[in-house]
Amino acid sequence: MTDAAAPASPAIRDGSLFAPDAHTRRRNAAERRFRAYGITAVALSILALIVLLVSVLGNGAGAFRQTFIQIPVTIDAKIVDPKGNRALDEMKKVTTIGYGKQLEASMLAAVAAAGVATDGLSRKDIAGLLSKEAAAGLRGMVLENPDLIGRTITFRALANGRIDGYFKGRVSMDSAKLDSNISPAQLVLAERLRDAGLVTVAFNPQFLLGADASEVRPEAAGLGVAILGSAYMMIIVLVLALPLGVAASIYLEEFAPKNRWTDLIEVNIANLAAVPSIVYGILGLAIFINTLGLPQSAPIVGGLILTLMTLPTIIIATRVSLAAVPPSIRDAALGVGASRMQAVFHHVLPLALPGILTGTIIGMARALGETAPLLLIGMVAFVREFPAAPPEGFFSPASALPVQVYNFTQRADPAFVERASGAIIVLLVFLICMNAAAIILRRRFERRW
Amino acid sequence: MSIGILVLAVLILAAAGFVLGRQRALATAGGDPRRLHSLPGHYGQFTAILAAVPALVLLAIWLLAQPLAIESRIAPMLTADSPADRSLAMADVRRISIGLDLLAVSDRLSEDAVASLSSETLAPRLRQVGTAVTQVTPEALSAAKAHRTMRHTLQIWMTAAVGLTAATCFVFALLRIRPDFRARNVSERFVMWLLIAASLVAVATTAGIVLSLVSETLHFFRIYPAREFFLSLTWNPQFRGGSDLGIWPLLWGTVYISIIALIVAVPIGLLTAVYLSEYASRRTRGWAKPAIEILAGIPTIVYGLFALITVGPALRDWFAQPLGLGASSSSVMTAGLVMGIMLIPFVSSLSDDIINAVPQSLRDGSYGLGATQSETVKLVILPAALPGIVGAVLLAASRAIGETMIVVLGAGAAAKLSLNPFEAMTTVTVKIVSQLTGDTEFASPETLVAFALGLTLFVMTLVLNVLALYIVRKYREQYE
Numbered sequence: 001m002t003d004a005a006a007p008a009s010p011a012i013r014d015g016s017l018f019a020p021d022a023h024t025r026r027r028n029a030a031e032r033r034f035r036a037y038g039i040t041a042v043a044l045s046i047l048a049l050i051v052l053l054v055s056v057l058g059n060g061a062g063a064f065r066q067t068f069i070q071i072p073v074t075i076d077a078k079i080v081d082p083k084g085n086r087a088l089d090e091m092k093k094v095t096t097i098g099y100g101k102q103l104e105a106s107m108l109a110a111v112a113a114a115g116v117a118t119d120g121l122s123r124k125d126i127a128g129l130l131s132k133e134a135a136a137g138l139r140g141m142v143l144e145n146p147d148l149i150g151r152t153i154t155f156r157a158l159a160n161g162r163i164d165g166y167f168k169g170r171v172s173m174d175s176a177k178l179d180s181n182i183s184p185a186q187l188v189l190a191e192r193l194r195d196a197g198l199v200t201v202a203f204n205p206q207f208l209l210g211a212d213a214s215e216v217r218p219e220a221a222g223l224g225v226a227i228l229g230s231a232y233m234m235i236i237v238l239v240l241a242l243p244l245g246v247a248a249s250i251y252l253e254e255f256a257p258k259n260r261w262t263d264l265i266e267v268n269i270a271n272l273a274a275v276p277s278i279v280y281g282i283l284g285l286a287i288f289i290n291t292l293g294l295p296q297s298a299p300i301v302g303g304l305i306l307t308l309m310t311l312p313t314i315i316i317a318t319r320v321s322l323a324a325v326p327p328s329i330r331d332a333a334l335g336v337g338a339s340r341m342q343a344v345f346h347h348v349l350p351l352a353l354p355g356i357l358t359g360t361i362i363g364m365a366r367a368l369g370e371t372a373p374l375l376l377i378g379m380v381a382f383v384r385e386f387p388a389a390p391p392e393g394f395f396s397p398a399s400a401l402p403v404q405v406y407n408f409t410q411r412a413d414p415a416f417v418e419r420a421s422g423a424i425i426v427l428l429v430f431l432i433c434m435n436a437a438a439i440i441l442r443r444r445f446e447r448r449w
Numbered sequence: 450m451s452i453g454i455l456v457l458a459v460l461i462l463a464a465a466g467f468v469l470g471r472q473r474a475l476a477t478a479g480g481d482p483r484r485l486h487s488l489p490g491h492y493g494q495f496t497a498i499l500a501a502v503p504a505l506v507l508l509a510i511w512l513l514a515q516p517l518a519i520e521s522r523i524a525p526m527l528t529a530d531s532p533a534d535r536s537l538a539m540a541d542v543r544r545i546s547i548g549l550d551l552l553a554v555s556d557r558l559s560e561d562a563v564a565s566l567s568s569e570t571l572a573p574r575l576r577q578v579g580t581a582v583t584q585v586t587p588e589a590l591s592a593a594k595a596h597r598t599m600r601h602t603l604q605i606w607m608t609a610a611v612g613l614t615a616a617t618c619f620v621f622a623l624l625r626i627r628p629d630f631r632a633r634n635v636s637e638r639f640v641m642w643l644l645i646a647a648s649l650v651a652v653a654t655t656a657g658i659v660l661s662l663v664s665e666t667l668h669f670f671r672i673y674p675a676r677e678f679f680l681s682l683t684w685n686p687q688f689r690g691g692s693d694l695g696i697w698p699l700l701w702g703t704v705y706i707s708i709i710a711l712i713v714a715v716p717i718g719l720l721t722a723v724y725l726s727e728y729a730s731r732r733t734r735g736w737a738k739p740a741i742e743i744l745a746g747i748p749t750i751v752y753g754l755f756a757l758i759t760v761g762p763a764l765r766d767w768f769a770q771p772l773g774l775g776a777s778s779s780s781v782m783t784a785g786l787v788m789g790i791m792l793i794p795f796v797s798s799l800s801d802d803i804i805n806a807v808p809q810s811l812r813d814g815s816y817g818l819g820a821t822q823s824e825t826v827k828l829v830i831l832p833a834a835l836p837g838i839v840g841a842v843l844l845a846a847s848r849a850i851g852e853t854m855i856v857v858l859g860a861g862a863a864a865k866l867s868l869n870p871f872e873a874m875t876t877v878t879v880k881i882v883s884q885l886t887g888d889t890e891f892a893s894p895e896t897l898v899a900f901a902l903g904l905t906l907f908v909m910t911l912v913l914n915v916l917a918l919y920i921v922r923k924y925r926e927q928y929e
Contacts (some may be wrong), residue, residue: 038723269909402748
């Protein structure tokens with residue numbers, strides 16, 4: 001009974017075994033093609049990364065350098081201290097307009113002294129090379145140090161954003177013709193002043209230390225308030241999320257009985273890790289601001305939201321590193337008479353610490369870059385004042401680095417694109433430092449059992 | 450700052466309790482710790498816990514209850530037409546009351562001087578001490594004075610009650626200490642409760658999210674018909690009311706962008722994972738995998754800016770305008786493409802895990818039958834890993850739907866139902882941001898709709914996540 005159909009026998013080969021037949025060639029070609037697809041995919045991913053970084057770095061590098069105009073300024077006591085008693089309260093009544101006039105005069109004198117032809121530009125146009133923020137800078141300097149009154153100092157004034165743009169290639173003669181804020185003649189003057197050594201492009205510490213500036217003064221905008229706000233939030237996240245996360249993981253990993261209730265908690269944590277960040281923003285707005293009455297745009301609210309967002313990350317990392325400590329450690333501790341609590345806190349936890357800290361740093365790095373929830377709690381507000389020192393500072397308005405980037409992108413002046421990219425460079429530097437710390441921690445202290 | 454001082458005092462008492470409890474335990478045991486049930490430190494912990502915890506719990510409850518108690522007494526003093534008016538007036542009273550405190554300190558006013566302050570000249574003086582009030586009515590001022598007196602009286606009572614509780618418990622704890630007292634059990638039980646409480650924070654967060662979303666959404670549906678929200682095809686919020694708030698244009702934008710993102714991310718991510726786990730040499734894998742994972746560590750605002758200043762203009766100049774499809778630099782394509790890049794590492798690292806979980810025996814069997822490497826991948830590994838990969842794709846989809854910054858900066862703000870990928874469209878997340886950061890009144894449907902949108906988003910991502918986690922878990926069990 002051999003009625004089972006014999007399999008169709010393949011065509012009998014008639015060539016050499018060393019020469020691949022058509023079928024084999026096809027299969028080999030498919031193999032090569034598939035391999036090429038894989039390489040292409042990897043190359044595309046890496047290309048995307050490179051383009052992304054080059055685009056941001058290329059746009060943002062300019063933000064760290066700024067055009068300054070160096071002019072000698074004689075600080076006239078008659079203007080800045082009309083009563084002549086050097087009382088700070090009296091001097092504060094002199095507004096930036098007074099200082100502006102002084103700067104204008106000094107600017108004209110400096111241009112004349114340098115022997116630069118002005119081609120009949122008006123006084124206002126020549127003074128227009130200076131940033132509107134320069135007078136405020138001078139005022140701050142004098143109020144901080146009243147001894148300067150009556151002396152002649154070399155003042156490094158910020159140049160107008162358009163002049164800065166001209167030296168960085170953002171503004172051209174053609175675009176200046178259409179621009180009401182700058183004229184080609186002013187650009188020519190700026191170029192001559194540069195040749196005379198009055199105008200320089202130099203590193204700008206105010207970008208990192210200064211406060212944000214208004215929409216029409218991109219040259220003065222800085223990240224100081226945003227960096228401080230982000231730092232405050234990171235402090236809150238560290239102080240709240242690390243103990244809470246570790247405590248929760250210890251309970252779930254070491255003590256919790258396996259039942260429906262703990263199962264619910266676990267599913268819950270897994271889901272929280274995947275809830276869109278903007279939903280946390282809604283939570284913060286509804287609970288922390290509307291119900292508990294915490295102030296808007298304060299680091300405390302942002303910190304609390306970011307804590308809740310970071311908790312699942314920390315819990316997951318902590319549980320993995322607790323589970324990686326071999327049971328023999330616990331058994332040995334219990335064997336010499338430790339209670340379960342002592343075994344965990346004295347023996348397991350210290351061994352799991354490098355993993356926990358690595359997870360915490362990575363979670364905080366993610367929190368540092370988080371933007372969407374902070375938009376909802378009012379951190380988009382324009383904040384110029386530096387928040388006070390903690391703890392009061394946690395409740396005063398501040399900005400945050402990623403939100404500042406968003407703020408910059410919402411402004412019309414193209415100079416803010418450079419500022420936004422520069423802010424991202426700062427943000428990425430912080431992230432790289434944090435991730436490097438995490439990697440070093442893991443490499444140095446993590447033990448394989 | 451007197452609450453801070455009170456807390457500090459309680460903590461100092463607790464610290465003293467630790468030292469004293471320890472010493473007392475040793476003293477009762479005649480200086481021989483072996484006669485004690487627990488370690489001497491446990492007796493210290495026991496005393497410290499008892500001194501601090503009841504007092505601090507009382508303080509917390511008091512601080513929560515005090516404003517409610519005061520305001521229920523003050524409320525009859527204010528004339529207000531609606532609950533909203535009443536809460537505004539109450540907020541004013543609270544501010545003035547605190548402003549009076551500041552004023553009393555800065556101008557060194559006596560209690561009588563504060564009580565005789567009149568409402569006419571007060572507002573500018575209050576502003577000077579940093580209280581934001583525009584005007585002070587006589588009614589609000591008298592309420593604020595009552596508020597302030599009550600606050601001060603209750604403050605004294607609170608200090609007394611908290612101090613008394615701390616002292617009583619402290620003494621009680623010291624008296625309990627005897628060599629056979631099981632101090633360790635008490636302190637460990639307390640620590641255990643702390644651990645349980647910490648693990649409940651996650652549950653509380655979920656509960657908070659659900660409660661706040663659901664309650665505000667119900668509020669929204671009370672002033673705006675749910676039918677319109679779910680069935681209308683136009684989204685056109687107006688500041689003066691009479692808005693059309695249909696969700697479909699937003700959902701369409703969200704889904705369209707997510708689909709483009711997945712079309713970019715899934716093939717690239719999957720092929721990357723296959724290549725790196727099956728083909729690449731150890732060295733290539735060593736640098737390529739971390740490099741791709743850098744993409745996952747970059748904050749989304751960076752991708753948003755990338756879309757805004759690089760990808761958007763490039764797509765417009767090279768594709769949309771030459772093809773006559775549009776002149777907008779923010780478009781579905783821009784956002785989708787950039788979001789796709791963001792999702793590549795997400796898909797590739799999840800698929801990588803899953804491909805590595807396929808047992809080696811399946812590969813060996815396939816090679817043994819003469820299959821080439823790519824045939825093994827296509828016919829054995831991918832089918833075996835399929836459930837896991839589907840889970841990974843679902844997780845990526847949920848990430849795409851909930852993504853905010855890329856679409857805020859890359860997709861535009863116009864709510865449209867269109868098929869042209871080079872047109873600006875908008876998404877659920879964009880509208881949540883724009884409705885909640887605008888200057889509209891909080892109780893208006895234009896603001897509250899954000900909560901309904903948030904709930905929709907939450908439910909969509911939750912379903913995708915639960916499904917994905919279920920599939921991945923099921924799949925892992927299969928090969929373990």
